Amino acid sequence: MAAAAARDRVKRRAPGALDLAASALVSVLPRRLEPAISQARLDARMLVDGLRGERVPAFSTHASPAIPPTPLGDIHPLELVLPRPLAERYVSMRRDVSMVLRELRGDRAPHLIRRDRARERSVVAATTIPTVLTRTLEVVRVVEETADARTFVLRDVSGAALDFTPGQFLTLHVAIDGVSYRRAYSISSSTSDRAVCITVKRIAGGRVSSHLVEHVRAGDRLTAHGPSGSFVVPSSVGARHLVLVAGGSGITPIASIVRDVLANDPRSRLTLVYGNRSEADTIFGDELDALARTHAERFSIVHVVEHPARDGRHVRGIPDRETIGRVIEEHALLVAREGEEPALVMTCGPGPMMTAVRHAFTARGVPDARILEERFLSPGDPRGRARATAPQLVTLRTRAGVRDVEVDPDQTVLEAALARGVTLPFSCQMGGCGACRVRGSGELVMDEPNCLSEAERREGYVLSCVCRALGPATIETGDTR
Numbered sequence: 471m472a473a474a475a476a477r478d479r480v481k482r483r484a485p486g487a488l489d490l491a492a493s494a495l496v497s498v499l500p501r502r503l504e505p506a507i508s509q510a511r512l513d514a515r516m517l518v519d520g521l522r523g524e525r526v527p528a529f530s531t532h533a534s535p536a537i538p539p540t541p542l543g544d545i546h547p548l549e550l551v552l553p554r555p556l557a558e559r560y561v562s563m564r565r566d567v568s569m570v571l572r573e574l575r576g577d578r579a580p581h582l583i584r585r586d587r588a589r590e591r592s593v594v595a596a597t598t599i600p601t602v603l604t605r606t607l608e609v610v611r612v613v614e615e616t617a618d619a620r621t622f623v624l625r626d627v628s629g630a631a632l633d634f635t636p637g638q639f640l641t642l643h644v645a646i647d648g649v650s651y652r653r654a655y656s657i658s659s660s661t662s663d664r665a666v667c668i669t670v671k672r673i674a675g676g677r678v679s680s681h682l683v684e685h686v687r688a689g690d691r692l693t694a695h696g697p698s699g700s701f702v703v704p705s706s707v708g709a710r711h712l713v714l715v716a717g718g719s720g721i722t723p724i725a726s727i728v729r730d731v732l733a734n735d736p737r738s739r740l741t742l743v744y745g746n747r748s749e750a751d752t753i754f755g756d757e758l759d760a761l762a763r764t765h766a767e768r769f770s771i772v773h774v775v776e777h778p779a780r781d782g783r784h785v786r787g788i789p790d791r792e793t794i795g796r797v798i799e800e801h802a803l804l805v806a807r808e809g810e811e812p813a814l815v816m817t818c819g820p821g822p823m824m825t826a827v828r829h830a831f832t833a834r835g836v837p838d839a840r841i842l843e844e845r846f847l848s849p850g851d852p853r854g855r856a857r858a859t860a861p862q863l864v865t866l867r868t869r870a871g872v873r874d875v876e877v878d879p880d881q882t883v884l885e886a887a888l889a890r891g892v893t894l895p896f897s898c899q900m901g902g903c904g905a906c907r908v909r910g911s912g913e914l915v916m917d918e919p920n921c922l923s924e925a926e927r928r929e930g931y932v933l934s935c936v937c938r939a940l941g942p943a944t945i946e947t948g949d950t951r
């Protein structure tokens with residue numbers, strides 16, 4: 471799932487000329503170029519902001535949410551100047567033309583895919599999810615990393631590239647015994663690798679992780695959407711030190727970042743503080759140690775192991791505030807080399823560990839804004855959810871106008887809106903990132919747990935991706951105010 475640090479991110483920066491130009495380029499060039507165009511846009515925008523003396527938060531924290539630019543796909547240049555009724559038609563036409571173009575380019579699967587039921591034996595799509603949101607991935611290979619962790623090597627069956635930024639995740643839609651679950655799994659491979667991989671660790675009582683680890687094999691298909699997420703290394707023009715702190719399976723986005731930075735960003739050096747119960751539980755342990763030997767000038771690892779088999783090589787203990795503080799001091803993690811920016815801290819792992827990381831670094835003068843977290847939460851069991859018995863009418867007030875849509879009992883408001891061509895913002899689709907936050911009134915109920923704070927609930931916000939209608943309701947996006 472997505473970063474809790476991004477939970478407040480609903481405020482988007484209005485598109486400017488650079489964004490419009492990038493959007494126009496993306497609509498005519500091959501899809502594989504989109505990440506490069508998007509990155510160039512962000513770099514150019516930061517430069518322009520800097521020249522203008524505008525400092526926009528580049529990092530997302532609890533105290534200071536990032537204000538990201540509007541995603542390229544959400545920018546409709548003509549929509550900004552057309553009268554509202556024409557704008558709505560334009561958006562609809564643009565979407566249709568874009569889908570036809572993408573199919574002609576081979577960028578996405580055709581709408582009608584012949585079902586091969588034999589191959590869908592273990593993992594199937596949830597039937598209520600609009601196909602426009604998802605992609606079908608084939609498991610090319612399964613790698614046993616530890617007794618409980620598997621890496622799944624994936625390819626999009628349509629042949630489309632799986633473009634991502636290291637640190638992002640895929641949200642899997644998994645049906646088990648007729649019940650649909652969603653879970654986010656970070657991509658563990660580098661953009662330089664030929665394949666895209668996710669790594670899943672079986673957790674106690676985890677229905678989806680157990681299902682994936684125990685039953686999914688090469689040749690099976692997974693329904694997913696994404697890549698999504700904002701736990702990525704911000705662009706920078708100077709030399710810098712990335713301090714990465716991972717616990718257990720929290721290594722997956724961090725491993726992607728390590729591999730990618732070592733391969734593609736010679737200005738950055740990395741220190742990884744990696745906590746595990748034992749050496750046998752250490753995912754990617756041998757590979758990361760080998761990378762540290764190969765790139766000794768730029769990459770070092772401090773293993774923190776609760777029950778080490780050998781003494782001396784590892785720090786014995788758990789990555790709590792005291793241990794992390796000791797590692798910071800003994801390994802001089804905050805001492806910058808000449809010409810280097812102050813350290814940027816990125817952490818992913820159990821909640822208590824990330825809280826300890828934040829305390830240990832802020833106590834030593836690291837600003838909140840330079841500590842990035844990736845927090846995953848597991849949505850509750852869908853079998854206990856309240857459901858309507860019949861479709862309900864929900865009024866959607868968006869920048870494009872007012873539209874009534876029917877929301878089926880097993881649909882979320884987001885699914886219903888997108889299936890009917892109404893554009894709403896979203897990312898993780900499982901209540902974890904806050905990207906889909908909208909104002910809601912009427913008979914709405916949200917799946918729990920999710921990342922919406924009590925204050926946000928009191929102010930009338932809901933998350934459309936986990937929001938269901940039990941009766942008539944209204945949803946309003948912030949841009950209509």
Ligand code: FES
Pocket residue numbers: 472895896897898899900901902903904905906907933934935936
């Ligand atoms: S909370 Fe992430 S898309 Fe809804």
